[in-house]
Amino acid sequence: MSVIVTATASVNIAVIKYWGKRDEELILPLNDSISATLDTNVMCARTSVCARPDIQKNEIYLNGIKNSFDNKRLQTCLKKIKAIATLQKTVDEEFLSWNVRICSENNFPTAAGLASSAAGYACLVTALAKLYKIQTDISQIARLGSGSACRSVFGGFVRWHAGVKCDGSDSTAAQIVQSTHWPEMRVLVLVVADKEKHTSSSIGMKKSSETSELLKYRVEHCVPRRVDEMINAIKKKDFPRFAELTMKDSNQFHAICLDSYPPFHYLTDVSYKIIDVVHKYNEMYRETKVAYTFDAGPNACLFLLEENVPEVLGVIKYVFPSSNTDYVRGLDVPEEEEHTFVQFPVQPMEENKLQYLIHTKVGDGPQIHYDGPHLLNELGQPLNVLKI
Secondary structure, three states: OOOOEEEEEOOEEEEEOOOOEEEOOOOEEOOOEEEEEEOOOOOOEEEEEEEEOOOOOOEEEEOOEEEOOOOHHHHHHHHHHHHHHHHHOOOOHHHHHOEEEEEEEEOOOOOOOOOHHHHHHHHHHHHHHHHOOOOOOHHHHHHHHOHHHHHHHOOOEEEEOOOOOOOOOOOOEEEEEOHHHOOOEEEEEEEOOOOOOOOOHHHHHHHHHHHOHHHHHHHHHHHHHHHHHHHHHHHHOOHHHHHHHHHHHHHHHHHHHHHOOOOOOOOOHHHHHHHHHHHHHHHHHOOOOEEEEEOOOOOEEEEEEHHHHHHHHHHHHHHOOOOOOOOEEEOOOOHHHOOOOOOOOOOOOOOOOOOEEEEEEEOOOOEEOOOOOOOEOOOOOEOOOOOO
């Protein structure tokens, strides 16, 4: 019978973006970044791992499909954890010699700009660390898989310190505040597309680092000031300041994509419509009640306070009508409280421009699930394998 370890971890949404590396191999960022980890009960990666003597070679299954284990970052994470286990003598040499089988699933679109790799690697490293019984700062190991994954190993609001050391030993993540610090904060994830993006984050970052003058200015002048201001806004629960910084940083990131040469972009016509809707809504109240941010994809993440969720959802449904019966997912919103807009100063788009919305909140870090549900059976075999 196998020892199966299962973990879940959520995506994190950056409000101060990470874009560009000073070291490609160690995944060391050019600047600090800040993010909010979302609720694992709504959006998460789930990963089950086991080690057995009858596994002929290391294996990984992603969303029901067997993938190659040749991924260098994946191998690096496993080797790092085994090296620590050897040093700490947490498991015996025979166990260390066995190969592993990994099975991971996401309940949200993969590679569409929703930080799927961050959730995936945070989840994987958490599960492997438990399997090999090691005690260490796993944010550094998660970073070696996917840079922003280091932020997903903590809940609440998290800061990733870029660090200055060549070996990356000071490039770690740390929690700013717990998820309970700002319980009124809510997030609406607007899924514009669930297909893979045209330019991967890794390729985009490399291109920007090599060619964008705006990126150099951002790293030297903008981010250090914004990080301090954002931490202050979060600790004081100053939503208007938090929202303004969030939107400005998102805008600057996408401006850098256009400032790169040759330029590339992640936003679509629907993305720009969302931006227009948010600003029109805030102008209508002469107060900043909602903020948008876009990572490397067309999907929007809207930050807002719980009291404004029903009305903002009403605006979104008005501007982006849908025939989808499962249009709003995640946390419940009382139907009777949802507002319907007929005179909002933005014309509705044609039906089904948004695929669906996810209503969620800021949540905790990765969790170990001792009682399952596991993605591997007692013999270490994957339970759900797609035939392709």
